[in-house]
Amino acid sequence: MGDGKRFVNEQLRGAKFSDCGLAQAEFEDVDLADSKFKNVNLRGAKLTDVNLVNVSIDDANISGLTIHGWNIADLISEAQKRKPSS
Secondary structure, three states, X not given: OOOOOOOOOOOOOOOOOOOOOOOOOOOOOOOOOOOOXXXXXXXXXXXXXXXXXXXOOOOOOOOOOEEOOEEHHHHHHHHXXXXXXX
C-alpha cells in the first residue's frame, strides 16, 4: 500500500467520509455492516470472501460486473425479457 496511512484495530463506527480519495485502499477483516455507499466508484474493485446477505444495489452501472464468472448485466437483461408484462 505504499506510504498510505494504516488503521489497525480502529473503531470507526458511524464515521462519515465525504470527498475522500481512497483509491487502491485495502480492507481486510473489516466490518462494513449497515454501511451506506452513495455515488461511490468501485471500478476495478475485487471483492473476495464477502458476505452480501441482504445487500441492495439500485441505480448502478453494472456493465462488466461478474459474480462467479457470470455477467450480471446479461443475466438481468435475460430475466427482464422473460418477465411477463403487466
